[in-house]
Amino acid sequence: MNTDILEPQAVCSPITSSAIFIVATLNAGTEAAQTVKDWCGDVAGLVRSVGKRVPTGNLTCICGFSSNAWDRLFGHPRPASLHGFREFGGEGRHAPATPGDLLLHIRADQMDLCFELATQIMAVLGDAVTVVDEVQGFRYFDMRSIIGFVDGTENPVGRKAVNFTIVGDEDPGFSGGSYVLVQKYLHNMTAWNGLSVEAQERVIGRTKLSDIELDDAVKPSNSHSALTTITNADGEEVKILRDNMPFGRPGAGEFGTFFIGYARSPEPIEQMLENMFVGKPPGNYDKLLDFSTAVTGSLYFVPSADLLEELADR
Numbered sequence: 001m002n003t004d005i006l007e008p009q010a011v012c013s014p015i016t017s018s019a020i021f022i023v024a025t026l027n028a029g030t031e032a033a034q035t036v037k038d039w040c041g042d043v044a045g046l047v048r049s050v051g052k053r054v055p056t057g058n059l060t061c062i063c064g065f066s067s068n069a070w071d072r073l074f075g076h077p078r079p080a081s082l083h084g085f086r087e088f089g090g091e092g093r094h095a096p097a098t099p100g101d102l103l104l105h106i107r108a109d110q111m112d113l114c115f116e117l118a119t120q121i122m123a124v125l126g127d128a129v130t131v132v133d134e135v136q137g138f139r140y141f142d143m144r145s146i147i148g149f150v151d152g153t154e155n156p157v158g159r160k161a162v163n164f165t166i167v168g169d170e171d172p173g174f175s176g177g178s179y180v181l182v183q184k185y186l187h188n189m190t191a192w193n194g195l196s197v198e199a200q201e202r203v204i205g206r207t208k209l210s211d212i213e214l215d216d217a218v219k220p221s222n223s224h225s226a227l228t229t230i231t232n233a234d235g236e237e238v239k240i241l242r243d244n245m246p247f248g249r250p251g252a253g254e255f256g257t258f259f260i261g262y263a264r265s266p267e268p269i270e271q272m273l274e275n276m277f278v279g280k281p282p283g284n285y286d287k288l289l290d291f292s293t294a295v296t297g298s299l300y301f302v303p304s305a306d307l308l309e310e311l312a313d314r
Contacts, residue, residue: 006176010060041312064300069101100298137245176304
């Protein structure tokens, strides 16, 4: 694979302690479309301007476009595997598709950096877009999700992270790009905390304190870790890169996880969702869904940093 042709966006950057996720729809009219296209050439400069104020803050912004937005803004050619979010579901469980044309994944080690960059970006986009979801995420203790288990343990690192997340020669016009799928989950913490630690561990498939995966002999086949482990036809594991963030409003009783997964193709993430929501085999669904409800879902293509800038003139 040759990924030296185009520079990726900051997909494989280190996980930070803060993030803002903004999902927006593109408003009608040629003027709105042109504003977004012009912004494609400006966003890297905005990140540099804000990030320079705190050089150690690790500020980045990843920009993704939905299938519909790509067609409207940029036309052909288009990324080979870009399509609308595919819904999955079984009895009492549903992964819904919800509106979203533009995804902004802003992250840094300080929330003020994320906040400032989001403010500057939205000032430029103005009434060209309508924000349909905005989540401020935070790192929870030692990389734990809101339900108390460490999140992202099996993320690939280094060269493996690049190989699993960055498009290569299979779609040469879009090398250096990536696919990203996002969902917002809300958790029933009263019911979850009513389980014993041992019961929670069987749901997740890992120990809670030490974050060690349960032995296959005792790990249930409907545990979260069992159903989200994907292998290819050769028996090799196919990984994705997760940068999930907890969020919540304790006063409103809202406790959630913003799931965000990057991959070289949407296929492995979609297979995970099918395993979780439909079951493997069907009916053997992810028991975590007895306590967690997906309320949003959308899929985007993240062009390379070089292509993002070029798209302003397409």
